[in-house]
Amino acid sequence: MNIQSCVEVRNEWDIVKARQEGRNIAKELGFGSVDQARITTAISELARNIYLYAGKGRIEISNLDSSGKIGLRIIASDDGPGIKDIRKVMEDGFTTSGGLGAGLPGVKRLMDEFSIDSKENEGTEIITTKWLR
């Protein structure tokens, strides 16, 4: 695994930067246009969550190559307030900011693997992977 790109998310324009990087790497790895759109949308959701709830954090994008399988991994991490009830944020329609509440469950459906780790007042780390088929 090698990190291809790391974007610090501090303002709304960093979200655009992060997903641009994601799209480029996805294209390089050979993902089709639908998967490129899925990956960029997932990055957009994760980066926006960082911007909205934690204020600042980072998005790391790396490529994976495990026994011939090629994949793209996104790690979104922040030192923000953390998530109180992880089960709840993974439910469709749950929101604390008046949005649609489709972000995190949506990311899980857009990608192939998804894990979330969060401690209150310490921060959140989300790792998600898409495999090339």
Added chain:
Amino acid sequence: MDKLIIQMFNKNRQEIFNRWMEEMESIREDHRLQNISDKAYKDTNVEFFNIIFAHLERNEYKANDELTDFAEKLFQLGWRLSYLTQGLQNFRRIILSVLFDTEKSSTKVFDMFDEIDRWIDPIINQLINESAKNWENTVSIQKVALQELSAPLIPVFENISVMPLIGTIDTERAKLIMENLLTGVIKHRSQVILIDITGVPVVDTMVAHHIIQASEAVRLVGAQCILVGIRPEIAQTIVNLGIDLGQFPTKSTLYKGMQSALEMTKRKITETE
């Protein structure tokens, strides 16, 4: 500045010049200036040197118009601020070493050192300010330009308007879209509005949320929105995200949207005989 210092510099002008030019040549690649012709680079260096030197002789403690004009010209040509600051820093280093070679008394050297620092730092600061102002200016102009392009509502037929959206939608733009939609609906007495998202690269939950809110607001003032220009990959991500767009009509292309908008206002396009 001390007359003696200036005199000494004048005496050693050629040597300072040669050493400075050599230094500037060695840092050329750091400032990504390799693709500028050798002659242009040399001429600019000579001009820069003459300006600094004239400045020194005139004994000014502020960057004068000549220097700021020169800086502005370079910024416009795309040269970097670091070229100017490093040029000045090299100049300081060289005149100090010339100074140490000629003046042996250590207290005097220290005074001169202090004097030169006081002379050169305000100039560097002013150049940095100038460049920052330059950037701020560009950014604010582009912001205005972007805002003008942001969310136009175009009346196409009687009662039918189109809003083509191109590029990323952020919160500020989403607000403008909403405002322009509502004022446009009233102003043009539109009944149907086509929102075209062909040019929106990513439709995530925030963008969808804003579009849903905008169309809901449009419904409240008595018109209806049709979302058009949904590319296949965007359709798939919207489904994956689980966004419910069942509430309002969507069409794949602007053409199809226009057809149903005409139908809704009881008209259709026919060929003439």
